[in-house]
Amino acid sequence: MSEMMLPQIHAxxxxxxxxxxxxxxxDRPLSIVKELMxxxxxAGASFITVEIxxxxxxxxxVTDDGCGIAKDQxxxxxxxxxxxxxxxxxxxDTINTLGFRGxxxxxxxxxxxxxxxxxxxxxxxxxxxxxxxxxxxEQTDTGCPDGTTIIVTSLFYNTPARxxxxxxxxxxxxxxxxxxxxxxLAYSKLRIRMINNGxxxxxxxxxxxxxxxxxxxxxxxxxxxxxxVSADNGSMFLEGYVSDPSYSKTNRKQQIFFVNGRxxxxxxxxxxxxxxxxxxLFEGRYPVAYLFLYVNPETLDVxxxxxxxxxxxDDELAVLDFVHSTLRDRLNTKQAIPEVKAEKLFSRPQxxxxxVEEQ
Ligand code: ADP
Ligand code: MG
Numbered sequence: 601m602s603e604m605m606l607p608q609i610h611a612x613x614x615x616x617x618x619x620x621x622x623x624x625x626x627d628r629p630l631s632i633v634k635e636l637m638x639x640x641x642x643a644g645a646s647f648i649t650v651e652i653x654x655x656x657x658x659x660x661x662v663t664d665d666g667c668g669i670a671k672d673q674x675x676x677x678x679x680x681x682x683x684x685x686x687x688x689x690x691x692x693d694t695i696n697t698l699g700f701r702g703x704x705x706x707x708x709x710x711x712x713x714x715x716x717x718x719x720x721x722x723x724x725x726x727x728x729x730x731x732x733x734x735x736x737x738e739q740t741d742t743g744c745p746d747g748t749t750i751i752v753t754s755l756f757y758n759t760p761a762r763x764x765x766x767x768x769x770x771x772x773x774x775x776x777x778x779x780x781x782x783x784x785l786a787y788s789k790l791r792i793r794m795i796n797n798g799x800x801x802x803x804x805x806x807x808x809x810x811x812x813x814x815x816x817x818x819x820x821x822x823x824x825x826x827x828x829v830s831a832d833n834g835s836m837f838l839e840g841y842v843s844d845p846s847y848s849k850t851n852r853k854q855q856i857f858f859v860n861g862r863x864x865x866x867x868x869x870x871x872x873x874x875x876x877x878x879x880x881l882f883e884g885r886y887p888v889a890y891l892f893l894y895v896n897p898e899t900l901d902v903x904x905x906x907x908x909x910x911x912x913x914d915d916e917l918a919v920l921d922f923v924h925s926t927l928r929d930r931l932n933t934k935q936a937i938p939e940v941k942a943e944k945l946f947s948r949p950q951x952x953x954x955x956v957e958e959q
């Protein structure tokens with residue numbers, strides 16, 4: 601082999617390595633909405649607006665009323681591995697925020713045009729920054745409400761291969777609307793507003809009433825056919841709503857599960873539901889269910905799926921039996937069940953401190 605043909609190893613320029621790293625965090629508009637919503641929640645927001653246009657390809661806006669970012673920190677927020685959420689490696693064991701890798705904003709900025717307007721309550725004026733492909737184009741002081749707005753436009757304008765991979769606007773927007781709906785259910789104490797192509801799809805009332813949120817996000821018709829469920833066996837707690845057998849769907853899309861406050865997908869929960877409704881529905885018909893299961897976090901493995909949507913329980917059979925028997929008994933009871941108590945519906949994953957307090 602001649603020397604000419606030997607591969608030459610060289611470090612990639614920063615803008616190239618940033619683009620590659622960004623691809624791992626941002627693969628479609630949904631991932632941007634997810635990161636921005638999680639940041640808003642971590643910032644202590646009580647009201648979050650998510651607005652998208654063209655499936656998020658041309659426009660994504662997330663506005664929150666959270667803590668905002670101080671003027672001298674704004675540029676740091678867009679640096680890779682820059683975070684306010686951990687300081688030392690030890691902090692990794694006690695993390696109770698949704699983000700901590702400090703990659704989201706850097707990744708989003710690397711593959712789009714970003715505008716951020718932010719103001720902490722303590723600051724007189726806010727800041728507006730505009731970035732393109734990760735470079736700051738403009739930074740100015742501005743009057744604005746407390747909190748943060750991030751607007752992402754021209755997604756993947758500098759990575760055409762990624763742009764081509766995106767599905768049609770309707771597919772991309774339903775992924776986002778579905779995600780925001782589930783977040784609104786999981787975080788029922790927050791007010792969450794979803795706007796698609798200029799239309800307000802829902803605007804949840806906050807206040808932690810799951811039932812009100814179901815009515816707001818899904819249809820009124822669904823709401824009227826729902827039976828409240830609540831059961832506690834000492835080690836597990838289940839609550840939520842399932843449909844009366846007189847109401848059913850042709851698919852399982854509205855069987856939505858949360859474990860310890862987080863949305864998950866679960867074959868096991870689907871199976872428990874099917875078993876409970878076995879003699880009550882025709883084949884091919886599926887009840888609607890919004891179920892919140894709380895278990896001891898030590899008996900739960902949330903790491904089996906990279907994006908943590910699948911979970912595994914130490915004792916799958918015990919969970920299956922608990923959910924199945926709770927629903928079966930509920931469907932067989934004619935007597936009214938007391939309304940689910942609002943204060944029991946905690947709407948975000950508990951922190952370690954909170955769990956200790958309750959024990
Ligand atoms: P991470 O969430 O992992 O820390 P991000 O890149 O998502 O990393 O955000 C970087 C930092 O910017 C956060 O640690 C936080 O301090 C700040 N930040 C991002 N979004 C918001 C927001 N909506 N409100 C207040 N601060 C924010
Ligand atoms: Mg984040």
